[in-house]
Amino acid sequence: MSTTNFSAIADQVKLDILSKTHALENAAKRKEIARNFVSDTITVPTEEMYAYATLATLGDDVYFEPSTAALESHVAQLTGKEAGLFVPSGTASNQIALRTHLKQPPYSVLCDHRSHIHKYEAGGAAFHSGAAVIAVVPSNNHHLTLQDVKDNVILTGNIHFAPTEVVALENTLNGTIIPQDEIVAISEYAHSVGLKTHLDGARIWHVAAETSTPLKELCDPFDSVSLCFSKGLGAPVGSCLVGTKEFIAKARWFRKLFGGGMRQTGILAASAAYALSHNFPQLPRVHALTKRLEAGLEEIGAKILSRAETCMVRLFRLALCDASLNARQIFYDPSTIGVTYDEIAERGEALPESLVLGGSRLVVHIQTSDAAVDDFLATVRQLAKEKKAAGFVKPEGQVNGAVKDVYVRRGKKLAQ
Known part of the structure; x- marks a missing residue:
């Protein structure tokens, strides 16, 4: 039998995670975040x-937590739904929603092929709900249309197929806004066929900030909605799932089943409430700063084929594939001025105050500084100037009726 006294065990258990230079x-870190364009x-x-x-209050959310309940009620009212459920993440919110909607397999979920539900939730629809996913490429290369849904939805009783039971949309998707009239048309059709x-x-x-559309109007067409507090609004943790009282009661059960029941969530709910009051009003500035970033890139010479709509700069590049040119979505493309992502990232990192860049995506957020945008554009502008001085020019040729970028350096053509 061990003779170690308790005080020795307590000394072993002790932990102080705060350094002397914690503040x-x-x-x-906050200064670094102001210069981070990754997400x-x-x-x-x-x-x-x-x-x-x-x-915030100190309740237990598996039983009842007042601050969290107040947040859930507010978001439900804001979106025109009967009830809300605070969950740890957007992925949890989406997957709990699907599991709650989907009753008896076989079934499928129809969504955009770029959607978070399909690409970035680790195959959750299949794992948690046993659902097949119908990932649709929008015919307009921007957003799903009613015709896209009609062309791909499975309504047949043919036993070879998994009937569609949920149509899942994402707004914004990669920073782009789905027109509300299209959303209404898709929703009305889905409901008319029992989905x-x-x-x-x-x-x-x-979307609400850019279009000045009330949240209720944006959410009315949907049976359930997931709203995140930790992305554009800057709270540390959490999303809210809203729907009918019956839906949320069942979703709460699945949240527990999935291991998402939490205890003293008041501090997280209060952070989300603070974000709603103080950070949401900052989004118009975020959008204006994004458009300034896009305009600067265009002025330098980057080709922009899809305008910035909210917080992300989105450019497209034409890629040669099987003797035909197809649009491949990326977020921004510096190759039109002879510059690579790595060169921009390395030059940005080498600045006296580093820029943090994640390759092809530029995301502006509530803590992005004006100086960071200015320094990014100055970096790209300088690199473009150096490439031009080194002999890079960019004539444009036609391939199958579309523009193909070709670079010339010291007389040698390099197809991109």
Whole structure:
């Protein structure tokens, strides 16, 4: 039998995660975030958000937590739904929603091929719900249309197919806004043939800010909606799933089943509430800054074929494939000025105050600084100038009726 006294065990258990320079490190991290274009998920709580969060109630959310219940009720009312459920993440919210809608297999979920539900949730629809996914490429290369849905939905009783039971849309998707009249048309059709509709509205806040459309109007066409607090709104954790009282009661059960029941969530709910009050009003500035970033890239010489609509700069590049040119979506393409992503990232990192870049995607968020945008554009402009001085020019040729980019350096043609 061990004779170690308890005080020795307690000494072993002790842990202090705060360094002596903790406050300075946090200040440095906030400064770094202001120059990070990788995603809006990297936003961090401000000191004011922290201070507000410490005032939250101390209930247990598996039973009842007052601050969390107040948040759920507010978001439900804001979106015109009967009830809400606070969950740890957008992925949890989407997957709980699908599992709640889907009753008896076989069945399928129809969505955009680029959607988070399809590409970035680790095959959750198949794992959690046993659902097949019908991933549709929009015919207009922008958003799913009613005709896209009609052309791909499975309504037959043929036993070879998994009938569609849910149509899931995402708004925004990669920063683009689905026209509301298209959403209404898709929803009306889906409901007319007995299907449910779900909205991954992780960034629906951006749609409301850009179009001045009330959240209720944006969410009315859907049976369930997921809204994220930790992306564009800058809260540390959490999403809210909304729907009918019956739907949310069942979703709460699945949240527990999936391991998503949480305890003292008041501090997280308070952070989300702070974000709604103080960070949502910042989104128009985010969109204006994104458009300034896009205009600067265009002025330097980058080819932009799809305008920035909210918080992401989105460019397209024509890729040669099987003797035909097809649009391949990327977020921005510096090859039109002879520059690579790696060159921009390396030059940005080498600045006295580094820029953090993630390759082909540029995301502006509530903590992005004006200076970061200026420094990014100055970096790209300088690289373009150096490439031009080295002999890069860009004539445009036609291939199958579409533009093909060709670079010339010291007389040698390099097809891109």
